[in-house]
Amino acid sequence: MQTIENNSKPKRFAGILLHLHPAFIKEDAIAFKRTFGLGGMAALLIVIQFITGIMLRFYYEPFPQKAYDSILLLQNSVLFGQLIRNIHHWCGVFLVIIAFLHLLRTFFTGAFQSSRKINWLIGLLLFVLIIFSNFTGYLLPWDQLAYWAITVGTSLLEYIPLFGNSIREFILGGDEVNANTLLIFFNFHTAVLPISIILLMVYHFWRVRKAGGIILPKSDNSTSVVPTYPNLVYREFIVALALIAGILVFSVFLNAPLLTKANPDFSLNPTKAPWYFAGIQELLMHFHPFVAAFLIPLVILFLLSALPFINLKEEPSGYWFHSEKAKQAAKFSAISSSIITLVLIIINEYSPDFETLLPWLNPFLSNGVIPLIIVLLILWFYYRYITKKFSLSYLEVVQTMFVFVAASFIILTLIGIFFRGVDMELIFSWNF
């Protein structure tokens, strides 16, 4: 490691990277396990999406009669066309996963409090925009998969009370997916969303610097600083190369899906929403649509946004999970939540639901309110149990309950993506 003593001035030619970083950085901040390079990876993926996206635009035509054929032309007749499309497709998938892991890392190191409040909110907004970017891109190939996934995805909007239908029609530019939808999605995908993401990203980076860099343990009093170049920049370079290599391997061997041309008269069975909405689609199998597609996602989004403003009565430690016992509690929560979620899904699949058992009751009460009360009771009992078992502080309880809910949502998403077959029946073999 180069220190100030043996390298009194950082090399000036580190160029643009030094505009993103200060010239000197605390030695502690460059340890890989502090961030796992996830924020940087997300940034690189976005840059790759821009470059490959612009390349795709040279051939892509956003009209129902031409879109599918332009993708075929790109794949079959353009040099590296298939590869560029694959890279754009897989980077879209990785971006959601990496941004989610980055969200977890900032959450578990407590980097959502004090001077980092706003950046947490900007991050959440970036995450939503990334989901929208993927969603709008999904329709563009105009094949059966795209057409029906967007049809199911946008139908979730209908469950928003009062305005749901109007919002859906506004977004679709009609009452079903049509030529207007393709044009609207294309413009959002290639102009509105990318510009918004770039602007927010710049602000996000600026706020990291304004907060004095990434969060570090308070107890760590070491003040030793090292030049950012080469100490941090080299490490970032290695992470970037490893990521690019991984993407290339993936994209060479796995083609982005393309079914037959979209046919509005013939739906796929099962018709699945895009994979990042599979968790919500899975919830629809167990709850009244208002609860599954509206109430639960809204409450989760609200709680995540409110998180920095809840008075937790303690400062974060800057360590992963805050303490050793909180780490144990988080592991315990992830395992118990996964088991409980799986058991509930199986019970619900093979036993009559409350709507059948209580036919005289309004379906909103039988299939919405009753299962919701059961879930809230489970959460309440779990909260009581875990707080006692590990004698946790406020911050640790919040982290542990978050793990419980996040693990459950991940299981729901995996079941939705891989274990739902024809007519969305639960199946026990891999179906993708």
Ligand code: HEM
């Ligand atoms: C955050 C950034 C972006 C994400 C997450 C993203 C994601 C996606 C996804 C998931 C698809 C569908 C790919 C497939 O399966 O076929 C797609 C298609 C497409 N994207 Fe993007 N994209 C991004 C940025 C851009 C930008 C900046 C442009 C151009 C300026 C662009 C242009 C296109 C085009 C032309 C297609 C249709 C070609 C195809 O589907 O292969 N994208 N995008």
Ligand code: HEM
């Ligand atoms: C496009 C997506 C994103 C990009 C490119 C990005 C990039 C970055 C980078 C490079 C850093 C500094 C180093 C690091 O933590 O790895 C950072 C920090 C941070 N990010 Fe993100 N981020 C994104 C999304 C998010 C999301 C989804 C959240 C959470 C909701 C978030 C919240 C934060 C916070 C709170 C910090 C400060 C962390 C600290 O001080 O330790 N970001 N981000």
